Amino acid sequence: MSPDLSLELCGIRLEHPILNGSGTFDAIAAHRAFGDAVDERLPFSAYVSKTITPERRAGNPPPRLYETPAGMINSIGLPNKGLEGFLMEDLPDLVRLPVPLCVSVMAPSRPGFAALVERVGQRDEVAAIEVNVSCPNVKSGLIVGEQPGETLALLEVIRPLTDKPLIVKLTPNCSDPAAVARAAAEGGADAVSLINTLRATGLDPTTLDPWLGATSGGLSGPAIRSIALDQVRRVVAQVSIPVIGMGGIETGADALEFLALGASAVAVGTASFRDPAAARRVRSELVSELVSRGLDRLPSPHVPSTST
Ligand SMILES: Cc1cc2nc3c(=O)[nH]c(=O)nc-3n(C[C@H](O)[C@H](O)[C@H](O)COP(=O)(O)O)c2cc1C
Numbered sequence: 167m168s169p170d171l172s173l174e175l176c177g178i179r180l181e182h183p184i185l186n187g188s189g190t191f192d193a194i195a196a197h198r199a200f201g202d203a204v205d206e207r208l209p210f211s212a213y214v215s216k217t218i219t220p221e222r223r224a225g226n227p228p229p230r231l232y233e234t235p236a237g238m239i240n241s242i243g244l245p246n247k248g249l250e251g252f253l254m255e256d257l258p259d260l261v262r263l264p265v266p267l268c269v270s271v272m273a274p275s276r277p278g279f280a281a282l283v284e285r286v287g288q289r290d291e292v293a294a295i296e297v298n299v300s301c302p303n304v305k306s307g308l309i310v311g312e313q314p315g316e317t318l319a320l321l322e323v324i325r326p327l328t329d330k331p332l333i334v335k336l337t338p339n340c341s342d343p344a345a346v347a348r349a350a351a352e353g354g355a356d357a358v359s360l361i362n363t364l365r366a367t368g369l370d371p372t373t374l375d376p377w378l379g380a381t382s383g384g385l386s387g388p389a390i391r392s393i394a395l396d397q398v399r400r401v402v403a404q405v406s407i408p409v410i411g412m413g414g415i416e417t418g419a420d421a422l423e424f425l426a427l428g429a430s431a432v433a434v435g436t437a438s439f440r441d442p443a444a445a446r447r448v449r450s451e452l453v454s455e456l457v458s459r460g461l462d463r464l465p466s467p468h469v470p471s472t473s474t
């Protein structure tokens with residue numbers, strides 16, 4: 167019998183534990199190019215939108231991508247249509263997807279976050295909100311996600327504004343992500359997700375100038391997987407809310423490592439750029455991994471024995 171991959175995450179029933187990393191799978195562009203077949207074969211059990219901001223953003227100057235050994239650096243810089251553009255143009259497109267929708271939000275200020283959470287939270291089509299305090303390309307997000315006090319203060323503002331699950335996406339670019347995770351949990355977050363990209367720079371080999379238009383960006387892909395595993399391990403030991411693990415997942419064995427460390431679910435990011443169906447393969451490989459270990463379900467998420 168095939169192992170049971172289903173789970174409940176923040177009160178939302180999911181068919182399996184594989185989500186997409188925000189900003190790494192454009193379901194709207196994919197539908198435009200390939201039609202309804204893409205939606206029907208969506209490899210994720212829930213869809214996380216690209217991060218939206220209060221105002222429209224053009225993103226960073228090109229070039230925005232730099233290939234590294236076992237990874238890539240991006241300095242995309244959150245191009246998006248802004249809150250109103252998202253609600254009017256993108257949300258009607260995304261409700262077509264056959265899975266729960268999680269909208270990722272980020273703002274340069276607490277009132278900005280509050281406006282996003284309140285307006286997005288009013289929409290029945292939205293199952294959950296991911297609060298991106300971690301993007302290395304926008305200064306304000308970095309400050310919030312680097313500091314437990316800032317994260318708690320943000321949660322105190324936005325938690326009362328919605329009953330929808332709030333998932334706080336942590337940054338790896340700080341000395342103690344577990345302390346920030348504890349602050350998020352204390353502020354009423356329903357889950358945390360990690361890791362976002364690691365701040366990184368690549369040089370043009372000829373001119374030795376920074377390659378990226380924004381000078382630096384965020385590293386993702388297999389190069390960051392062992393860092394992600396360690397940060398997930400440290401966070402699951404310190405919070406009792408669910409943890410969504412990501413960072414360089416390319417195979418079912420990779421996904422199982424995050425789940426074995428106590429993550430409740432995982433996300434596939436950079437791997438989807440090379441192969442948009444990568445998450446489907448990850449899922450079938452995860453089934454094989456469980457079967458080969460004689461397991462009929464996912465490992466149980468870790469619950470720490472103390473809250474410290
Ligand atoms: C091109 C690109 C764009 C991304 N955009 C976002 C974003 O809009 N919001 C966000 O929270 N994370 C964003 N991320 C981070 C991913 O969601 C993920 O946390 C990170 O890439 C680690 O996973 P991976 O190694 O599997 O890609 C982006 C990553 C990449 C590579």
